[in-house]
Amino acid sequence: METLSDVFATFSQRGDTTAFVHRTGVRRYVFTYLDLHALSLRMNRWLADQGVGEGDRVVLWGPNSPWWAVAFWGIVTRGAVAVPVDFMSGAERAEIIAGLTDAKLVIQSRDKLDRLTGRPSVLLEELGFLLEAVEPLATTHRPAPDDMAELIYTSGTTGNPKGVILTHRNLVANILQVNRHIPVVTPDFSFLSLLPLSHMFEQMGGFFTPLYRGAAIVYIRTLKPSAIMEALGEEDIYAIIAVPRLLQLLKGSVERELEAKGLGSIFRWLLKVGERMSRGGRSVLFRPIQRKFGRNFALFVSGGAPLDPEVFRFWNGLGFRVVEGYGLTECSPVLTANTMERQVMGSVGTPLDGVELRLEEGEILARGDNIFPGYFRNEEATRGAFVDGWFRTGDLGELDPDGWLRIKGRSKELIVTGAGVNVYPDEIEAILNRTQGVREGCVIGLDRGKGEEVHGVLILDGSGRPTEEIVNEVNAKFDELHRITSFSVWPEAEFPKTTTLKIRKFQVKERIEQGGGALGDGRGADRLTALVATITGSPLEQVTEGALLVNDLGLTSIARLELVNALEMEFRLDLEDSVIGPQTRVADLREIVSRREKVHIREHFRIWAMGGVALAVRRLLDTVLHGPLLRAFVTLKSLGIENLEAADGPVMFVSNHLSYLDQPAIMCVLPDAWRYNTATAAWEEFFFRNFKNLPQRLWKRFTYEYASVAFTVFPLPQSRGFRGALHFMGTLADQGMNILLFPEGERSRDGRLLPFQQGLGVMIRELGVPVVPVRIRGLEKVLPRGASWPQKGEVSITFGKPIHFRGESPTEIVDRARRAVEDL
Incomplete structure (x- = not known):
């Protein structure tokens, strides 16, 4: 094996084995190795159609996802050069890198608020739609081992961007070295990918190694602790590639949860008890905590910076294995690592097979096939990086008598x-x-x-x-x-x-x-101010501490969700969009970010009510009660049922809203296969807020519990954030269930279609399901608003053809969905 093309050639042989799981925070998507192989060849064709050829540079500026991987392997098969850019970098840095590399194409993300313009570009999230109509190009480039594969610009902590040339030989050499040093990865492994794929540590440990071994990689949308722990609990993760700060954040998350339960002092005592036990004994002692990481979690691989001994002791004390390593981008990147058999606290281990190290005045020098050939178009920097064929790492270290390396720090620091x-x-x-x-x-x-x-x-x-x-x-x-x-x-x-x-x-x-530090409270946040200004579209000077986000800065329901997502990605914390209300000021938001406390919102979702015994009860009630009652007052006529045959479920039914009988009427005309596989969103405030006294509160609570079982209803809030409901909808869609939504938000008095809530566009885009428009006529006369008893009447329900959306904005989605209902 000499080039990345040799690695790619193995994908088709792995068939339907899972390559990626993508947890978007709403949906869960699975990509097999066959999917990866086929999509990469489609990407090869698409790049060729864009004029990208051998040796052309393609900037890849997006978050970790299967589509990042498809873009990368498409670039490899095209014979072009991937130029990964830190997703958290600003547009200015991305533009500089695109200019320095003469980028032929920029692949960027819609999740980035500030995008590159003036260059040929495509959104990463649109690749799935674009590649549907593209035939795979099976003729792939066969590179030479010393051809450039990647070009990675590092500024790290110094700020001087230099393009690191990594060849196929460099990367494949390190793949083989790492797998010989830590030979534990099998096709049964699942890696949780948390670090950016623009960083070579994640690429080597959490991308190339799993794919080389046929293992699976799990991607999550944000690095907030709850999303990490949720993935660990649900995806049977074996390993995490981590940096020390991330291990510190997870440590803090575990400690805060135990403190909140009043178990902090007991936990600290047990840690001391565990110090005298074997790893197996500690695993038994802390089994309740270990279970949160999944039944097969094996190890943390730490790199990127020295690991604090206290953090190592914490995870080691819980019975986990922490394997620390060391390297640099210029080394593809791994030079040394501890082993599965032995971990030495404070040491980054021994050199990998084929890596040579020596110390010169305390500085670590290295050589081997994994060492880069030089910096892109920067001969001066290249000359300064080598001495007699040895790469100067710029790190200070010392070797103990057993040959284990300890890092003292950066020579520049x-x-x-x-x-x-x-x-x-x-x-x-x-x-x-x-x-x-x-x-x-x-x-x-x-x-x-x-x-x-x-x-x-x-x-x-x-x-x-x-x-x-x-x-x-x-x-x-x-x-x-x-x-x-x-x-x-x-x-x-x-x-x-x-x-x-x-x-x-x-x-x-x-x-x-420049005098920027002072004995103050440390709570200013220019990044927070910039995020609020960008998302609300407000001038920076208007984003003052006392400004109300909604009333003064015009934060909409969609923008609220966008702001919370951006804050979670920027500051890696847990938030709910419900924390931002009409009276929330910029200063309040800053305080929430500063405290880093997880916000707990009590939700009322009943996943158990979507099937099993509840479904049997629902069928019975439909037969003996709901069906006969509805038909006693309503003569139903359905149109367009045949359109459902073209629907590739799950779908979202989007209907106008006339009466409390809308949902039963729609369910009554649907075929059983659709009726008993559809959940309905209902106004949360009706059940949980709009009551005046205790009897009314108890009655509304009873009606909700009854509706959950009898009509498969779940709550959708209108006066607070709807992200919890969106996540629940995603769970339903992952289970193949359809969703019925009334996006007007209230019943029409005269049958005319009211404006649709803008949140519908976010829901449809995030769920990624087709929309089936539904139009009800006549129920406004049977049981109009204000009526206490229904009148007899005729009702028609029309189903339109499924609508597939392909990357449109939420506003465009809402407009098109409303027109489709209106046209019926």
Whole structure:
């Protein structure tokens, strides 16, 4: 095996084995290896049609998903060069990279609010629709091992973009090296992909290795803790490729949940007890926690930055295996790693087979087939990166007597004080970040004319602990020459970071040197302000702390969902769109982001009411009660039932709303196969808010429980966020169930069609199901608004042809769906 084309050739042999599971937060989609092979060949053809040829650069700027993978392998089979760009990067950086590489095409995402213009481009999310009409191009490019496969621009924490050329030889060499060093991956494995695929650590550990071994990869839309834990609990995950900060976030999530249940002190005591037990014994002791990670979870693979020993102890103490490794993009990227048999806390392990390391004045030098040939169009940087054929990593390290490597820090971040003492920031940061009162901190060197001083930059946790007290506690653990000598409080809710959650210290240092840090509350958030301004379309100066998001800035129901999604992706926290109400101000939103507390909303969804015993009860009630009652008052006529034959379910029925009898009437005319496989959205507030006294409240609660079973009804809120309901709809659609929706939001008084709620467009786009328009006539006379008893009458129900949407905006979807109902 010499090139990525050899890896691609194995996909068709793996048949219907699962390659990807895509959890969008609403739906769950499965892609097999045959799907991946066929779609990649279609992508090959589509790229050829766009004029992309051998050696052309294609920018890939989107979130992790099966479509990112299809685009990547399409580029490989075309013989072009993939240029992955950090999804969290701004449009300015993406534009710079596109310019430096003379990109032939940009593949970007609709989830990015600021997109590239002025270049040939396509949205990643539209590839599924575009490739449907494309015939596969089976003639694939056969590259030479030393041909360029990828071009990755790294700025990391230094800010100077350099294009790292990675050849097919580099990548395949590292694939084989990694799998020889940690030979545990089998086709039974499932990897949870959390780090961006623009980062080589995730590519090698969580993309190339699983696909090389025929394993499955699970993608989730956001990195919020609840989505991660939900995927772990439902997808039988074996391994996670993680960076230390992500392991820290998961650690905090577990600890907060235990504290909330009053189990924090017991848990800490059990951790101490577990220190004297074997790994197997700890696994038994902490089985309730381990179960949350799935029955087969095997390991965390940590890299990208040194792992705090405290974080290692935590996960190791729970009985999990944490394998830490080390590498750089220029090394494809892995150089060293611990093994499944032995993990040494604080060490990044031994060199992989075929990798040579040596130390020169403390700096780690490396060579091997996985080392890149140079930087793209940057001969000066390439010359500076090598010495006598050895790659200079820029990292400082030491080897213990057994040959295990320990990382001391980046040579560029090493602080040399005025007294000539070398101070390693990582060592101080490890203590700082464990100190009460600190949510996150970093240490930089500031030169004020007498050599560098050790400067701490802190984001406080809001507990009110004095900053001086925090710094004094940290300094007490170091000798006088290695202590923090000055400090400031960062004026934003987060440090600027790479998508692997490493702090961009050069930006922190620039800001501090310009006077940007002060002894304040650390709660300013320029990124938050920018997000609110972008999503609401408001001028930046109007997004003040006291501005009401809805009334002052015009935040709509759709924009509210978009804002919450953006906040979750940007700050990696759990939110519900229901936290934003009419009285929510920018300052309130900032406080929510700063606290990072998971918002719990009590929902009333009844998945059990969609089948089983409840379905049998529903059939019985339809036969002996509901059917006879409806036919006693209504003469029903149906039109267009034959249109359902063309529907590739599940579908969403979208109907006008005239009467409380709309749902029973539609169900009555549907064939049984559709009737008993359709759930109906009903106004949540009717059941749970619109009551005046306890008897009325109890009556409405009874009617909801009855409707759940008798009519397969579920609640859809109108006065708060509907993301919980959208997630429930996705679960229904994944189970093959149809959904009936009345998007007018209220009953028409005279039969005329009212405006549709704009949230319908988001629902249809996220669910990805066809829409069947439905038009009811006559029920406004049988049981009109305000009537307490029905009158006899004739009613007609017309079903239109299914409508398939292909990437339209929510507004376009709503307009087209309403016209379809109106035209009936």
